[in-house]
Amino acid sequence: MMKLTRRYFLQGIGASAVLGTLTGLAPTKALAMNSYGANTSLLAKRAGTIKYSSCLRNCADRCLMKFSVQNGRMTYVRGADEQYKTGSCPCVKGLTYVEYTYAPDRILHPMVRVGEKGSHKWRRITWEEAWDILIKKTNEVIEQYGSEAILPYSYSGNYGAIGMRGADRFFNRIGSSILDRLVCTEAGVWGYGSVQGTTDGPDPETIPNCDCYVSWGFNETVSNVHGIKLINEARDKGAKVLAVNPNRTPICSQADIYLQPKPSTDAWVATGVMKYLIAHDMIDHDFLKNCCIGADQAIAKVNSVDWKDIERVTGLTQKQIEEFADVYGHAERIIIRAGYGMQRNYNGARMTRAIAIMQAMRGMFDKPSCGIIYDNVRPITGMNLNLGRGNYLRKGKQQHVNMTDLDMALKAENPTTENRPIKPIHLLVIYNGNPVAVSPNVNAVIENLKRKDLFVVGFDMIMTDSLEYCDLILPASTQFETDDIIGDYHSWYVQICEKVIEPVGESKPNWDFFAEWGRRMGFKDQAFRDTPKDIIRQFLQTETPWYQGITLERLEKEKFIHLDMPESVPVRSGGKAETESSKIELYSNIMKKAGFDPVIDLALCEEEMPEEEKNLPFRLLSPGIPQRVNSSFYNVKYIRAYNAYECEVNPEDAKRLGIKSGDKVRLNNQRGEAFFVARVTTRVAPGVVRTAKCNWRSTNPYGQNTNTNSLTTGKLTDMGGCSAYHSTRVNLSKA
Incomplete structure (x- = not known):
């Protein structure tokens, strides 16, 4: 009989291979339906037509799911176990998709506001009435203020190729202001990019072959829970797991060595690790000589930093960092899983740059099972985005607006974005997003939304906090009510999103709505007559090598396809990095031109905080939690019981x-x-508190109409225009 281990059972494939070896326990349908105690009415929901659709939340797992459909109604969801990445079970959120789709608070009809903004007073109208209002207002705004007075607001509520950015066709054609969707990863894009020229790293499915996995500022249980089986496979082969995070995550608790530094001191931690590597000759001299520039300057910079300063700044001891560095220094195949939250700081690009330099010191690029996994976007960027998104429809130059800047950009007078003046916005279109939950400094955002000269359109499936401030509300379908495809941003896959059911009520899929809006505006372009399947074919009409041979018909047959992509940083094998020098840059002119240390910049966030904030006693962290995805799932019954309004406090404080x-x-x-319920725990260190990000104001039982982003800073990161939520300080008191 085969050897059974705990992790074998947890590898995410439903354990069917193991159970099948145990007589009478194979989970076949016939046995399950007739087994003692089976709930036949629940099991019957698994019957019916099977449709495959990928989860289109903003999550690195990108699960492929199988839906049972009976009489046109979705009845059951499970993982597509033929894809090892997903296995037989989606996460706790994905398991609620049937209830999510048929939620009792779904918006099924258009509505117009009849009271003051925020008064919760609406009147149901027909779609024809809604179109009359919308077309009239659109033309009025363009005639009075110009097309740049129109601004879309959207992000990752629907991550499908069409669902997320198909609407670009409309806004490109009408010549609206351009929304820069920089809220999530951009500081890291610049930081890691300044070293290796890209954010793309190794295939996560090679993690089992590394001998050291480093979780740096990442919480796998929030947005990569299915990737944990890969970490466990590596551990079964003897790999070590290291973790760095100011908020102790489950992987941190299970790590061989865990460092809990003060928030946003990661560049100092990386410098301490490099000091140990250099002192013990654990650096890759040949790699630094042949594949990098600036190695001598980097070594000199590291050696100039005193251990006493590292201990003071990070709150870690030299011994703790050296124990971490010794394991890291002896490993031969290291993969760093770099998190997104840590770079949402005023010094985000500079911290991520230091981590990439540390990995270069060990020569951990262009080798099997080595590198940094941050944002593996080539499955998305390899599509024909110009054709699929209709970028060719935009004529002339229009102003850009950073989506994180709504507290400043939506002002009636003297609006700005990224500290530059812009023309005022008079028509805001919210879809795939919830700015009242997501935007920092949200109290100021709400005051802007209340402007009488700002017409706000909300296109969503449920009444989010943002829709409370809309003038016109239109019912959106879920991702399961149309056809789409999705490229992964973690694993190397492109996947199908089959239409599972017809649109519920009078709701419209994203593309159907924006295409009709365009036609009713008089646009004759073929782009507004294309069907979702037409657009999918256009996205796949690309010269990108790893998309050759991939068609809609093949995706419909195979459901998911692994992309054969090349090494992203091929500096060892005769290729070039996507940097100015074509090598890995430990000295960067990009950083120098930005006014930072061109090697390693050790500036701290408090140096840039307002005087009234920098001396407040607590640093606020607001990462994601496993039971939500940004502001999604707050209305789902089985999810609401998981508290999104805890404030973690260290026992000493x-x-x-x-x-x-x-x-x-x-x-x-x-x-x-903002008000929360206390959770006393060592998950945070003294002087640090943690709440959940993007929580709703209307569902906060401890202080309605307050949420985490009532407190967070609207100032942007050092590079990339990214959000800097975690560079926030607060007072804490018993309420």
Whole structure:
């Protein structure tokens, strides 16, 4: 009999291979339906027509799911176990997709506001009435202010190739302001890119062959839970797991060595690791000589930093960092899984750059099972985005607006974005997004949304906090009510998103709505007559090598296709990095031109905070939590029981302030206040508190109309125009 291990059962394939070897326990349909105690009414939901659709949330897993459909109604969801990446079971959120789709609060009809913005007063109207209002207002705004007075607001509520960016065709054609969707990863794009020229790294399916996995600023249980089986496979082969995170995650608890530094001191941690590597000759001299520039400057910079300063800044001891560095220095195949949250700081690009330099010191590029996995976007960027998104429809130059800047960009007078003046916005179209939950400094955003001269259109499936401030609400379909495809941004796949059911109520899929809006505006372009399947074919009409031979028909047959992509940083094998020098740059002119240290910049966030904030006693972290995806799933019954309004407090701070678990607490700073329930835990260090990101105001039971982003900074990161949510300080008190 085969050897059974705990991890074998947890590899995400439903354990059917193992169970099949145990007589009478193979989970076949016939046995399950007739087994003692089976709930036949529930099991019957698994019957019917099977449709395959990928999860289009903003998550690195990108699960492929199988839906049962009976009499036109979705009845059951499970993982597509023929894809090893997904296995037989989606995450806790994916398991709720049937309830999500048929949620009792779905918006099924158009509505127009009849009270003040935020008064919750609406009147149901027909689609024809809605179109009359929308077309009239669109023409009025263009005639009075110009097309740049129109701004779309969207991000990752639907991550499909069409669902996410098909609407670009409409906004390109009408000549609206251009929304720069930089909220998520851009500081890391610049930081890692300044070293290796790309954010793309190795195939995650090679993780089992590395001998050291480093989780740096990442929480796998939030947005990569299916990737944990790959880490466990590596551990079964003897690999070590290292973790760095100011908020202790489950992987941190299971790591061989875990470092819990003060927030945004990661460049100092990486410098300490490099000091040890250099002192013990654990650097790859040949790689630094042949594949890098600036190695001598980097070594000199590292050696100039004193251990006492590293200990003071990070809150870690030299011994802790050296224990970490010793394991890292002895490994031969290292993959770093770099998180997104850590780079959402004023020094985000500079921190991520230091981590990439550390990996270069070990020569961990262009080798099997080596590199940095941050944002593997080639499955997306390899598509024909110009054709699929209709970029060719835009004529002339229009102003850009950073989506993180709504507190400044939506002002009635003297609006700005990225500290530059812009023309005022008078028509805002919200879809695939929820700015009242997601935007930093949200109290200021809400005041902007209340402007009488700003007409706000909300196109969504449920009444989000943002829709409360809309003038016109239109019912959107879910991702399961249309056809689409998706390229992964973690694993190397492109996957199908089959239409599972017809649109519910009077809802319209994203593309159907924007295409009809365009036609009703008089646009005669073929782009507005294309069907979703036409657009899918256009996305796949590309010269990108790894997309050759991939067609819609093949995807419909195979459901998912692994992309045969080349090494992203081929500096060892005779290729070139996508940097100015074509090598890995430990000295960067990009950083120098930006006004930073061209090697390693060790500046801290507090140096850039307003005076009234920098001396507040607590640093606020607001990462994701496993039971939500950004602002999604807040209306789902089985998800609501998982608290998204906890405030984690270290026991030392809790004792000093007289706070116990379960107490209602107040966080505040110059931007506002928010209320939570305390959870006393060592998951955070003294001087740090943690709440969940992007939580809704309307569902906060501890202080309605307050949320985490009532407190967070709207100032952007050092490079890339990214959000800097975590560069926020607050007061904490018992409420």
